[in-house]
Amino acid sequence: xxxxxxxxxxxxxxxxxxxxxxxxxxxxxxxxxxxxxxxxxxxxxxxxxxxxxxxxxxxxxxxxxxxxxxxxxxxxxxxxxxxxxxxxxxxxxxxxxxxxxxxxxxxxxxxxxxxxxxxxxxxxxxxxxxxxxxxxxxxxxxxxxxxxxxxxxxxxxxxxxxxxxxxxxxxxxxxxxxxxxxxxxxxxxxxxxxxxxxxxxxxxxxxxxxxxxxxxxxxxxxxxxxxxxxxxxxxxxxxxxxxxxxxxxxxxxxxxxxxx
Numbered sequence: 001x002x003x004x005x006x007x008x009x010x011x012x013x014x015x016x017x018x019x020x021x022x023x024x025x026x027x028x029x030x031x032x033x034x035x036x037x038x039x040x041x042x043x044x045x046x047x048x049x050x051x052x053x054x055x056x057x058x059x060x061x062x063x064x065x066x067x068x069x070x071x072x073x074x075x076x077x078x079x080x081x082x083x084x085x086x087x088x089x090x091x092x093x094x095x096x097x098x099x100x101x102x103x104x105x106x107x108x109x110x111x112x113x114x115x116x117x118x119x120x121x122x123x124x125x126x127x128x129x130x131x132x133x134x135x136x137x138x139x140x141x142x143x144x145x146x147x148x149x150x151x152x153x154x155x156x157x158x159x160x161x162x163x164x165x166x167x168x169x170x171x172x173x174x175x176x177x178x179x180x181x182x183x184x185x186x187x188x189x190x191x192x193x194x195x196x197x198x199x200x201x202x203x204x205x206x207x208x209x210x211x212x213x214x215x216x217x218x219x220x221x222x223x224x225x226x227x228x229x230x231x232x233x234x235x236x237x238x239x240x241x242x243x244x245x246x247x248x249x250x251x252x253x254x255x256x257x258x259x260x
Contacts, residue, residue, distance in 0.1 A: 001167060003174045007042065010159050015046045017157055018131065025049030025080075027130045029121050029152075031189050032066030035135040035160065037177045038168050040070070042159055043133050044078040051124055054085045055117045057092045063189050066180050073178050088116050110190035114151025125156070134158040137165050139205060143212040144234060145241025146188075146201060153244060164212075165205035202233045211235075 018025065026043040030036045030052050043050045052074060054067040071083035095112055118132075125132045134155030140146040141161045147153045160168055165186070172182050186197040186205065198204050203211070210227075211234035223231065 001170070003167075003171050006163075007045070007171060007174060010042050011045045014043060014133075014157070014159055015048065018046070018048055021131065023131050024129045025051070025131070026133045027051045027053065027121050027125045027128070028133045028135065029053050029055055029117055030067045030070055031135075032063040032070070032181065033135075033184065033186060033189070034168055034172050034177065034181055035137055035165075037070050037181045038172050038175060039133055039135045039159055040074060040081075041175045041177065044074055044081045047080055049128070049130070050074075050078070050081045051128065051130060052081060052083045053121065053124065054083070055088050055120060056085070057088050057113045057116065058192060059189065060194050062184075062194070063187070066178075066184060069178050069180060086120055088113075088120060091116055106191070110188075111148045111151055113190045114148035114188075115154075118148075118151050118154040122154075131156040134161065136161050137163055137168050139165055139208050139212055142245060144201060144208060144237035145244045146197065146237070147244065148190075149244045152188075164209045166209060201237065203230045208234055 014026070025048040026040075026046075028036060028040040028043055028050065030040055040050065040052045052071055054064065054071060056064050056067075068085075074081045075083050092113060095116075096109070099109075121132045124130065132155045134152070134157060136147055136152065136155075136158060137160055141153075141158065160171075163171065169182065187194065188197060188200070201208065207226075207230045211231050214231060215234065215238075
């Protein structure tokens, strides 16, 4: 892929979208991961106001530090970027008081973190007439549905959602994203431990990308035992998370019932 040209194309697309929408800039939540780092850098390269926010919630130190390192790198290199920290730990803890552990499972509370962050981003976006830029990649958004519905899936635009995870990493090299982020194991940062995306998904992103391409082409070639396992993992995630990737079901009233 021609990554420099892709960079230029996305930056131009972002600029045109803001111009046509009547908004003024972007807000991006940065997590210390490569997706948010690439997205926020592409937004910054438009020259338009770009607000990047580190939103820790009982965050692991390495994730928190990587986010701050990226924010510092951005603000040092782009005059149009402003970085802030918005600690949402107390907000999250208040929900924990309302919903004791007997009434809430760990996945619900992990997704709650993402939804609190989404709400926070939209406060800043509304106040500044900015767009919330999504950070999801293609395999997450359209393959395995590895995001929180109305959390990190709640965005205005998705600049990198047509790029596979491996392609995002390649673009990160072209953009000179800080090294600590480029070498970090991908994680959603929604858990008290430091579990990786691979541990949650059961396969690497490279494996899931292969499975996504294989399923899309409807191939029927000879597979290794591992490939068979990965394909089943992919299909399981894709099917169980399909509700995130399709329009909200609407109950359509039959015409005969609409008549007076």
